[in-house]
Amino acid sequence: MTVVDPVPENLEFACPRCRSTVVETYYGPCRSCRDELRSTLGGDARDVTVADYVPKMNVTPNAVATKD
Numbered sequence: 001m002t003v004v005d006p007v008p009e010n011l012e013f014a015c016p017r018c019r020s021t022v023v024e025t026y027y028g029p030c031r032s033c034r035d036e037l038r039s040t041l042g043g044d045a046r047d048v049t050v051a052d053y054v055p056k057m058n059v060t061p062n063a064v065a066t067k068d
Contacts, residue, residue, distance in 0.1 A: 018032075
């Protein structure tokens with residue numbers, strides 16, 4: 001039987017962005033870096049409309065598809 005070590009609830013590590021020592025649940029940017037990234041890079045969600053696909057004129061239908 002294999003004994004598995006329990007996962008610690010919080011990890012202590014250096015923030016990969018600002019290199020300050022932090023205690024967080026998951027590895028990644030610290031809370032202040034995340035807030036700064038959201039304020040500078042984050043944006044509002046928006047709907048993007050995509051035009052329908054129109055094949056080029058030099059594209060011909062498959063010979064099997066046009067077979068009578």
